Amino acid sequence: MAKPGMIIDTDLHPVPIHERVAEYLDEPWRSRYLRGDRGAGHPNYFNPNGVMRADSVTADGRRIEKHPETMATHFLDVYDIDYAVLNPMEVMEHCVSPDAHYSAAALSAVNTFFVEEWLPVDERYLASITIAFSNIELAVQEIHRLGDHPRVVQVLMASGSPFPLGHSYFHPLYEAASQYNLPLAIHPGLEGVGIAGSGGTAGFVANYLEWHTLLATSYMTQLVSLVVEGVFQKFPTLKFVFVEGGVAWLPAMMWRLDKNWKSLRATTPWLTRRPSEIIEEHFMLTTQPIEEPDDNRHFRQVLEMFKAEKMLMFSSDYPHWDGDTPDFAMRQLDSDLRDAVMYRNALEVYGLEVGQYAV
Amino acid sequence: MPSKSQVYVSALEELAVGESRMVEAAGKSIGVFNTGSRIVAVLNLCPHEFAPVCRGALGGTTLPSKPGEFIWGRENEILRCPWHGWEFDLHTGQCLTDRSKLRRYPVIIRDEAIYVEV
Numbered sequence: 001m002a003k004p005g006m007i008i009d010t011d012l013h014p015v016p017i018h019e020r021v022a023e024y025l026d027e028p029w030r031s032r033y034l035r036g037d038r039g040a041g042h043p044n045y046f047n048p049n050g051v052m053r054a055d056s057v058t059a060d061g062r063r064i065e066k067h068p069e070t071m072a073t074h075f076l077d078v079y080d081i082d083y084a085v086l087n088p089m090e091v092m093e094h095c096v097s098p099d100a101h102y103s104a105a106a107l108s109a110v111n112t113f114f115v116e117e118w119l120p121v122d123e124r125y126l127a128s129i130t131i132a133f134s135n136i137e138l139a140v141q142e143i144h145r146l147g148d149h150p151r152v153v154q155v156l157m158a159s160g161s162p163f164p165l166g167h168s169y170f171h172p173l174y175e176a177a178s179q180y181n182l183p184l185a186i187h188p189g190l191e192g193v194g195i196a197g198s199g200g201t202a203g204f205v206a207n208y209l210e211w212h213t214l215l216a217t218s219y220m221t222q223l224v225s226l227v228v229e230g231v232f233q234k235f236p237t238l239k240f241v242f243v244e245g246g247v248a249w250l251p252a253m254m255w256r257l258d259k260n261w262k263s264l265r266a267t268t269p270w271l272t273r274r275p276s277e278i279i280e281e282h283f284m285l286t287t288q289p290i291e292e293p294d295d296n297r298h299f300r301q302v303l304e305m306f307k308a309e310k311m312l313m314f315s316s317d318y319p320h321w322d323g324d325t326p327d328f329a330m331r332q333l334d335s336d337l338r339d340a341v342m343y344r345n346a347l348e349v350y351g352l353e354v355g356q357y358a359v
Numbered sequence: 360m361p362s363k364s365q366v367y368v369s370a371l372e373e374l375a376v377g378e379s380r381m382v383e384a385a386g387k388s389i390g391v392f393n394t395g396s397r398i399v400a401v402l403n404l405c406p407h408e409f410a411p412v413c414r415g416a417l418g419g420t421t422l423p424s425k426p427g428e429f430i431w432g433r434e435n436e437i438l439r440c441p442w443h444g445w446e447f448d449l450h451t452g453q454c455l456t457d458r459s460k461l462r463r464y465p466v467i468i469r470d471e472a473i474y475v476e477v
Contacts, residue, residue, distance in 0.1 A: 230426025
């Protein structure tokens, strides 16, 4: 299959070398970080197959996702990817840790690590600023610290949160992100961890299969909360990127929300038009894990039910166990959507230009 | 086409602001409302799922506002369907959240009495 004009991967997962991250921390945090403290409330649902792909290893035994050089040669080069948004793993637990000061310090060090030690290595890398929920003032400070860096393209946080993201507690984040024209991305994996709510909204499920399937419910919750609480009336230029939260549920949720709004508009008088119109203007979705019904035409029909040509962006999730390669994702799409999904929408939402950094 | 007839509703002074009367005319159930500035008549049929819309509450509603702000207004001008709560502007018949409208009928005031033309 011919490559479209470009490929932009909106969800690539580097893992920092923690000993290097610690170099950016002062005491008392440095020794805690070095001794493996990944934030209070850390235990998570267990995937017996491992979350990281077993084959993400170089011939000389190095993990590919731990080094910017190997990530570039073993993934970006292989798939001819033009840009990749770095969403760091093994650190997002801090986003939902109740230990506010330590988590803010740790994530700040992680952010600096990627800006200092990954971005200069390859111009295809774009960085996210990961922030913690437990102290919004500190999170806002972090956005101000790095928000105007030309290759920082979004603020990253967990899709699981202590209460839904439309709540006014979070609004200072949106004000700060708007100031730098940065989208806010949410990423799954912390549901049921720390101060985040359970995966399924009916309570704590038993195992990883249930938990992973129900991650989509976090996104439904965040979508409805953000729209209904009037976040986009307060911050009209703000965009959210829903990373790895699924796609096919979106039209059904838009219909359901519109139907309820017709009856209950008076409870939220700032919603002066159908919520689905707000959704189509302010939300982006990433493709992976792309839904795979037996008959692929059914998935393509779902993409006709909302503005996929404006809202959908390719993501690989490499090197996670449930990733999609660019060629696989492309095959799931009608040809008239491919350019928009594989790169055009990402160019626009991240304010990139063709060839701006790419070598 | 049959000629239209005028159906007596009530004496004008008997329909206070915020009150309504139901009349049957030409096989239709029609609600007549006093919104304070007008007397209006609408078919007792919600265009959504055909509920008896005139059995809903007449009142005001929240006006467009900023997030977290609630401004009450349009008292006695908004009819709320008893089934799904759709709000209708009685002065236009327009639903506030959907393209559909209530069917309206001309109201005639003559000799201090209210008539609906059906």
